[in-house]
Amino acid sequence: MSAFPSDPSPSTDARTPLFDRMAVIGMGLIGGSVARRAMGDHGIARELVAFDADPAARDRVRALGIAHDVPDTLADAVRNADCVMLCVPVGAMGAAAAAAMPHLRPGAILTDVGSTKQSVIREVQPILRPEIGFVPAHPLAGTEHSGPDAGFATLFEGRWSLLTPVDGAAPPEAVVAVEALWRRCGAMTRRMDPAHHDKVLAIVSHLPHLLAFTICGTADDLEGESRSEVLQFAASGFRDFTRIAASDPTMWRDVFLNNRDALLEMLARFTEDAQAMARAIRWGDDDFIVDRIERGRRIRRSLIEIKQA
Ligand SMILES: NC(=O)C1=CN([C@@H]2O[C@H](COP(=O)(O)OP(=O)(O)OC[C@H]3O[C@@H](n4cnc5c(N)ncnc54)[C@H](O)[C@@H]3O)[C@@H](O)[C@H]2O)C=CC1
Numbered sequence: 001m002s003a004f005p006s007d008p009s010p011s012t013d014a015r016t017p018l019f020d021r022m023a024v025i026g027m028g029l030i031g032g033s034v035a036r037r038a039m040g041d042h043g044i045a046r047e048l049v050a051f052d053a054d055p056a057a058r059d060r061v062r063a064l065g066i067a068h069d070v071p072d073t074l075a076d077a078v079r080n081a082d083c084v085m086l087c088v089p090v091g092a093m094g095a096a097a098a099a100a101m102p103h104l105r106p107g108a109i110l111t112d113v114g115s116t117k118q119s120v121i122r123e124v125q126p127i128l129r130p131e132i133g134f135v136p137a138h139p140l141a142g143t144e145h146s147g148p149d150a151g152f153a154t155l156f157e158g159r160w161s162l163l164t165p166v167d168g169a170a171p172p173e174a175v176v177a178v179e180a181l182w183r184r185c186g187a188m189t190r191r192m193d194p195a196h197h198d199k200v201l202a203i204v205s206h207l208p209h210l211l212a213f214t215i216c217g218t219a220d221d222l223e224g225e226s227r228s229e230v231l232q233f234a235a236s237g238f239r240d241f242t243r244i245a246a247s248d249p250t251m252w253r254d255v256f257l258n259n260r261d262a263l264l265e266m267l268a269r270f271t272e273d274a275q276a277m278a279r280a281i282r283w284g285d286d287d288f289i290v291d292r293i294e295r296g297r298r299i300r301r302s303l304i305e306i307k308q309a
């Protein structure tokens, strides 16, 4: 494995590419965004190869010109790559890693962008060849859109990318190289324990998506006039939920099923808190209600302060 220097700068200047040949597997929102960034001469890869299991997606990637090469097999895409990034739904990570493994060249780095980290590690680690470095990662950036047309090169700018390296799964220089890759995508990086990652993401991302899907379902179940009025008079609160609820079903089914324990724990806590709010409304407990709303406002203000800092 070649030695990669530590690269703390988030600069986007053209420079010596980190990788000679990088392969992106799964050319949807995230893979398509990484590919567009890498094709934009940000010192990421000299050659960007892309593969998607869906032939229509491969054709679209060719038409968009967001990869140097789009082979028809995963084996051809990963062969001779020094970095392979899996950008498929988390439920497909194990199969994609297994399909790639025999064709990876010794010293190659295998990384992923999955929204859950323990499940991906559980599936990839047992099949990892000793001469391959595996560096799990997760960019905290996305939209409700999916597919090859949804990506854009600036998606990761100013956003976090969390790395959850596992002892013995990759040499230190492979972890540094993946950090450098995300910085060249414009992201800030942090290393995190995989179990901790899954707990944090359960509350900041997975539970909010679950709530959005559920509230839209609840509104959709209303009968007659009330149901049509939901759409007619939807104010910004409900609209904000519908944006999140427009996200890809396969991706989110996989996230929920692959972060089951942490998500169910957060859902149980949420349900308890929602019940406490229901009780306060029933009994007219003004102080409790105001206290909860003020907490929400404080969190919103501190988020805006962090963004402006
Ligand atoms: N959408 C988002 O906002 C974010 C998603 N992620 C993670 O990134 C990954 C990709 O998500 P998106 O790009 O949003 O999904 P997407 O649905 O836009 O794209 C996924 C692509 O993977 C392809 N695919 C599925 N199985 C495959 C396989 N076995 N081999 C090759 N290609 C395969 C599909 O045909 C599709 O084109 C997921 O693991 C997701 O959890 C991470 C951060 C944000």
Ligand SMILES: O=C(O)C(=O)Cc1ccc(O)cc1
Pocket: 114, 115, 139, 140, 141, 142, 143, 144, 205, 244
């Ligand atoms: O669109 C949104 O609101 C998101 O929350 C994007 C997102 C979705 C999944 C992730 O794992 C990370 C970020």
